[in-house]
Amino acid sequence: MIRDLGPFTPRRAHKLDTAILAMLLNGVHDRHKGRVFVLHIGCGTGEAGLPFLQRFRDDGWSGLLVEPHPASFARLEELHSASDRVAVLNLGVSDVPANLPLYSLTPQAEARSRRGPRGRASLIRDRIVPSDTPDDLVVATEVPFLRLDAVLRELGVASTQIVAINAGGHEVQVMQSFDLAALGPSLVLVHTTPGTSGEDNCIAQLAAANMVPFRVADWLVGVAPDRLSIPLEELLTFFRKGLGAAQDDEE
Numbered sequence: 001m002i003r004d005l006g007p008f009t010p011r012r013a014h015k016l017d018t019a020i021l022a023m024l025l026n027g028v029h030d031r032h033k034g035r036v037f038v039l040h041i042g043c044g045t046g047e048a049g050l051p052f053l054q055r056f057r058d059d060g061w062s063g064l065l066v067e068p069h070p071a072s073f074a075r076l077e078e079l080h081s082a083s084d085r086v087a088v089l090n091l092g093v094s095d096v097p098a099n100l101p102l103y104s105l106t107p108q109a110e111a112r113s114r115r116g117p118r119g120r121a122s123l124i125r126d127r128i129v130p131s132d133t134p135d136d137l138v139v140a141t142e143v144p145f146l147r148l149d150a151v152l153r154e155l156g157v158a159s160t161q162i163v164a165i166n167a168g169g170h171e172v173q174v175m176q177s178f179d180l181a182a183l184g185p186s187l188v189l190v191h192t193t194p195g196t197s198g199e200d201n202c203i204a205q206l207a208a209a210n211m212v213p214f215r216v217a218d219w220l221v222g223v224a225p226d227r228l229s230i231p232l233e234e235l236l237t238f239f240r241k242g243l244g245a246a247q248d249d250e251e
Contacts, residue, residue: 017217019238022051023231024221025162028186029059030229032161038063039157039183041093041148041174042166042191045075050164050189053079056086064157068092068102068143069121087155092123092145093167095176101140103128109137122168148178159184166191172201181209188222 010016028036036059038052043065046053055061062085067073073090080086092100104121105128121141122128129138152158163185167174171190180188188211192199202220203213211222236242 014217020216021219023235023238024187024216024223024228025051025055026231026234027228028161029055029061030231031186031227034060036061036161037157037159038065038162038164039152039160039185040065040162040164042168043067043076043164044069044166045072046079047075049166052164056080056083060085062086064089064155066091066093066151068145069104070141070143071104072121089151091151092143092170093148093151093174093177094145094170095147095173097144097146097150099142100145102143104139104141105129105133106137106139109133120168122170124169127169148174152178152183158182161185162187162189164189169198172198172205175202175205180205180211184224185222186224186227190220190222191218192220 038061040052040063044067046065064087065076066089067076068091077088080088100123102121102123103125120128160183165171165174171192188206190202192202199220206213206222211224214221214223
C-alpha cells in the first residue's frame with residue numbers, strides 16, 4: 001500500500017537519482033543476503049553506466065553480461081577475465097533470431113565530439129550517426145542476435161535478482177524475447193526515453209510481470225512489491241537526519 005507522506009517536494013530532485021539507484025541496489029543486496037545475480041543486456045564495457053562493477057568485485061555478486069559491440073565486448077571480457085562469478089557473451093538480443101547490422105562510429109568520428117559518449121552502438125543508425133557524418137566514419141558490424149529465453153535456457157539460468165537492459169532503442173524487442181515474470185527479479189532497470197511509445201510498451205510489460213514502474217534518472221525502474229529490503233538507516237543518513245547532523249536547507 002502506498003501512503004501519502006505529505007507535501008515534501010525536493011527543489012532539485014534530479015540530484016537524488018544516484019543515491020536512489022544505490023539504495024535500490026542495496027535493498028536487493030540486503031533482501032537476498034548478498035546472493036545477487038545480475039542479468040545485464042547491453043552492458044557496454046562494463047565500466048560506465050550502472051554501478052555493477054564494484055558490486056561484482058566487493059559484494060560477491062554474480063551475473064551474466066551480454067554485449068553485442070565487438071570493441072566494447074573486448075574490454076568487458078578483459079575486465080572479468082579473472083572472475084569465476086561473472087560470465088560474458090558477445091551477442092545481441094532481440095525477439096527474432098537473426099544476423100543484424102550494428103551501427104557505431106569510428107574512433108575518429110567520436111573524437112570530433114569531445115562531449116559525446118564513447119563506444120555507443122545501435123541497430124538504429126540515426127541514434128548513433130549525426131546527419132552530417134560521412135559514410136567512411138560509420139561502421140556497420142553484422143552481429144548474431146538471439147532470443148533471450150533461448151540463451152537462458154541453454155545456460156540453465158532460471159532466475160535472477162536484477163535485470164538491466166540498455167539496448168540502444170531496441171529495449172522493447174529485448175523484453176519481448178523472454179518471460180520476465182518467470183525469472184522473478186526484485187528489480188528491473190530499462191534504459192528508455194520518456195514519453196515515447198517504446199517506454200509505454202516497456203511499462204506495460206513491467207506491469208504484466210507485476211512490477212511497479214518508476215523513473216529514476218535515465219532508467220525506467222520496475223520494483224517487485226515486497227522483494228526489497230528498505231535501507232532505512234542509510235536513507236535517513238542520506239537526508240541528514242542523524243542526531244547532531246546539519247540539516248540540508250536546499251531540500
